[in-house]
Amino acid sequence: MTTRLERLREGMREAKFDALICRLPENVLYLTDYWAQLGLSMAVITREGGPILFVPEVEADYADKSWADVRPFGWGLLKDRDLYTTFKEGLLEVRDKLNLAKATIGIEQGFEVMAPPYNVGELYVPATPTMAIFREVFSEGELKDSTELLQGMRAFKTPFEIERLKVTNELASFGLAAFVENAAPGRTEAQVGAAVEEVVRSLGQGYKGVRLARAIAEVRAGVGSYHASLWVASRDYRIREEDIVMIELAVVADGYWSDLTRVVIAGEPTKKQREVYTAVLEAQKAAIEKMRPGVSFSEVDNAARQVIERAGYGQHFVHITGHGIGFRYHEFIPLLAPQAEGKLAAGMTSSVEPGIYIPDWGGIRIEDNIVVTDDEPEYLSTFDRTL
Amino acid sequence: MTTRLERLREGMREAKFDALICRLPENVLYLTDYWAQLGLSMAVITREGGPILFVPEVEADYADKSWADVRPFGWGLLKDRDLYTTFKEGLLEVRDKLNLAKATIGIEQGFEVMAPPYNVGELYVPATPTMAIFREVFSEGELKDSTELLQGMRAFKTPFEIERLKVTNELASFGLAAFVENAAPGRTEAQVGAAVEEVVRSLGQGYKGVRLARAIAEVRAGVGSYHASLWVASRDYRIREEDIVMIELAVVADGYWSDLTRVVIAGEPTKKQREVYTAVLEAQKAAIEKMRPGVSFSEVDNAARQVIERAGYGQHFVHITGHGIGFRYHEFIPLLAPQAEGKLAAGMTSSVEPGIYIPDWGGIRIEDNIVVTDDEPEYLSTFDRTL
Numbered sequence: 209m210t211t212r213l214e215r216l217r218e219g220m221r222e223a224k225f226d227a228l229i230c231r232l233p234e235n236v237l238y239l240t241d242y243w244a245q246l247g248l249s250m251a252v253i254t255r256e257g258g259p260i261l262f263v264p265e266v267e268a269d270y271a272d273k274s275w276a277d278v279r280p281f282g283w284g285l286l287k288d289r290d291l292y293t294t295f296k297e298g299l300l301e302v303r304d305k306l307n308l309a310k311a312t313i314g315i316e317q318g319f320e321v322m323a324p325p326y327n328v329g330e331l332y333v334p335a336t337p338t339m340a341i342f343r344e345v346f347s348e349g350e351l352k353d354s355t356e357l358l359q360g361m362r363a364f365k366t367p368f369e370i371e372r373l374k375v376t377n378e379l380a381s382f383g384l385a386a387f388v389e390n391a392a393p394g395r396t397e398a399q400v401g402a403a404v405e406e407v408v409r410s411l412g413q414g415y416k417g418v419r420l421a422r423a424i425a426e427v428r429a430g431v432g433s434y435h436a437s438l439w440v441a442s443r444d445y446r447i448r449e450e451d452i453v454m455i456e457l458a459v460v461a462d463g464y465w466s467d468l469t470r471v472v473i474a475g476e477p478t479k480k481q482r483e484v485y486t487a488v489l490e491a492q493k494a495a496i497e498k499m500r501p502g503v504s505f506s507e508v509d510n511a512a513r514q515v516i517e518r519a520g521y522g523q524h525f526v527h528i529t530g531h532g533i534g535f536r537y538h539e540f541i542p543l544l545a546p547q548a549e550g551k552l553a554a555g556m557t558s559s560v561e562p563g564i565y566i567p568d569w570g571g572i573r574i575e576d577n578i579v580v581t582d583d584e585p586e587y588l589s590t591f592d593r594t595l
Numbered sequence: 596m597t598t599r600l601e602r603l604r605e606g607m608r609e610a611k612f613d614a615l616i617c618r619l620p621e622n623v624l625y626l627t628d629y630w631a632q633l634g635l636s637m638a639v640i641t642r643e644g645g646p647i648l649f650v651p652e653v654e655a656d657y658a659d660k661s662w663a664d665v666r667p668f669g670w671g672l673l674k675d676r677d678l679y680t681t682f683k684e685g686l687l688e689v690r691d692k693l694n695l696a697k698a699t700i701g702i703e704q705g706f707e708v709m710a711p712p713y714n715v716g717e718l719y720v721p722a723t724p725t726m727a728i729f730r731e732v733f734s735e736g737e738l739k740d741s742t743e744l745l746q747g748m749r750a751f752k753t754p755f756e757i758e759r760l761k762v763t764n765e766l767a768s769f770g771l772a773a774f775v776e777n778a779a780p781g782r783t784e785a786q787v788g789a790a791v792e793e794v795v796r797s798l799g800q801g802y803k804g805v806r807l808a809r810a811i812a813e814v815r816a817g818v819g820s821y822h823a824s825l826w827v828a829s830r831d832y833r834i835r836e837e838d839i840v841m842i843e844l845a846v847v848a849d850g851y852w853s854d855l856t857r858v859v860i861a862g863e864p865t866k867k868q869r870e871v872y873t874a875v876l877e878a879q880k881a882a883i884e885k886m887r888p889g890v891s892f893s894e895v896d897n898a899a900r901q902v903i904e905r906a907g908y909g910q911h912f913v914h915i916t917g918h919g920i921g922f923r924y925h926e927f928i929p930l931l932a933p934q935a936e937g938k939l940a941a942g943m944t945s946s947v948e949p950g951i952y953i954p955d956w957g958g959i960r961i962e963d964n965i966v967v968t969d970d971e972p973e974y975l976s977t978f979d980r981t982l
Contacts (some may be wrong), residue, residue, distance in 0.1 A: 245826070245827065245828050246826060264825075266822055266825045266827055267827075283825075284825045284914065285824060285825065285913045285914050286913055286914060286915070286932075286933065287913065316722075317722060317723045318722055318723050318724060319720070319722055320719060320720055320721065320722045320724055320725065321717060321718070321719055321720075322717070322718045322720055323716075323717060323718075324711065324715055324716070324717070324718060326828055327811065327813075327826060327828075328711055328715035328716075328811060329710075329711070329715075329811040329845040329847075329924045330708060330709070330710060330711070330845075330923065330924045330925060331708070331709045331710075331711060331718055331720075332707060332708055333706070333707055333708075333709055333718075333720050334707065335703075335704060335705055335706055335707045336704045336705050336740065337705060337707055338707060353723065396797075396800065396801070397800075398796055398797060398799070398800035398801070398808075399797045401796065402792070402793045402794075402796035402797040403793060403797075405789070405792060405793065405796070406789045406790060406792065406793035407789075409785055409788065409789035409792070410783075410785060410786045410789040410790075412785070413783065413784075413785035413829060413830060413831045414783070414785070414830075414831030419828075419830075420828055421785075424714065424715060424716040426714075435653055437672060438651070438653045438670075438671045438672065439632070439633060439671075439714060440632065440653055440654075441632050441713055441714075441806075441807055442800060443800060443801075443806070444800045444801030458716040458717075460716075526672045526673055526674065527671065527672050527673060528673070536717065537716045537717045538717060545673075546673070
């Protein structure tokens, strides 16, 4: 806890923010380690004060008082006031108590990608009504975009966060085991994905203290796996003998995400399937081996790319090698891509996911999550990678 | 199709919009009947032209060309440009071709609640980077909030939309059947919810032409069902004999949502459980019976409230009677609540969900989705309501 907020406050001083107000679930989590169920919460931190967490009273039990000054509020019932009145009064009080009237306040203006709260069925997003409150409360202060600061800070995971991510990856392993079991001829892609989601959610709630867990599992099989070079939805296509079957699996446990891909063959792999799979796996190993502090993002990408080029499939590795992971399914730092600027540092967590996609044949990708340490890179995900 | 867009264009003329640009999946759906997988699409409509739909090429097959001029674009692979360049160039072309340089352009500035696209794991939300493009492209025009117009138009469902909502509700029925089967002593709330989600997703893809389906099922059992007067997460609590077990079920099929609640007793119901259940069911019937064109929202709420008051549980019916449903899990029109302003009209779809929540005992709610017609109100959801 201390490490995370100490670093954030250091960053606030450098970037000249007096306070940050967060409403996006991923940033509320970053400030308070509370993962919203509905996304109706708000967190405030100053260089010395807070974090203060405004949270719907029905979820208050999920907030950790050792992290934040928790302020439950009523919402949604006939007895309750509207959210904007609640937030406005809360902010007015915070402003006056913490002397923020003329302060520089960081707000999440630039986030165009966001992680959902636990309830993925509906999202609460700060738009003009929220901005109007910020402007009114801080009419004498300055509102400034905090996106870069928050994204930059979040890129470095503390040991506490690494432990949480490992738990998420353990849960994901149960899902991958269900995938291997279910990816058989006759089953549809959607059925396999649904079975994986069911297992993760069933086992997740309660696993090593996890309170909220969910998986999003998309499966592509046969020639259709060619299109899985990007995130694509499962279909009602039925798996056939000898098909490639690929799963793209996101798992979240209390706000900490993993992003994994595995491939199985529905039957005995063909020679070409083995050859492509081996090239991808070797590419992944080569990239991971490179992941040390000080190594440039593009160098890691290049390590994977060279292996695939040498195997003769260079033109079919059509995407980047990896991206940040942790407080969201995809984070922007690091970006393991050709020409990407930036260098790895200890604490960075990244997907490593080379793939080969051949038209009218299919696609094979292997994806794991890795943390950069001062020593060897460490796998957060340990599920079997043999074909 | 015609009806929906004709009405929208009429609304645009009245509210003095020359064009609308939509990026939120629910509004892109409203304009084009295409439900985004990732939420990276954009739709434009003018009073005479369009809709034009910009859609990632990997999803283009999901867009219906009879609804919109579909413009696929590359995104996400090494070969592709960034999204902002794509959107900016697309908008520049649209602006010049459709003479919109000095037009009044409606943008979704006021939406603070949004429906997710099919991929619920990560959301793309228009924020300052998107606004910067709108401002640049329409520097001589006027940007105006379209939230009220879109919400108002969406409140009236066409026969086409009603049919789609019925299909969603049929899928939800499979989930409710799984709920009844699984809500047994020994199972955890999360396990029951996960089993329901699995069934809906497994059966959904391919059902009556549905291509993308998903459920979000939260279960609360025992005394803990008291807190389910609001949306609350499933826990690892194990259902016990005689427990109330309540499911809050959202189902989405190709962008059309249902919102249903059922209650079962894990064993033989007690006298009080029967009494409370009956009061809730009678309240729901009384409210639905009232739902005719011209009847005020508050009158419908009152009809339910009176039944529950007469049964002696008035102080325990702590929330509104219903809300709009269709293009999102919760829409704002109608709002069946005390003091709510507005009157029902044919084509409006609403949840009707009275409930009684007693501290240290539990909660019982029954929720169905209803469409107002010129004649009798019609149930969109037909799953059994006997205890």
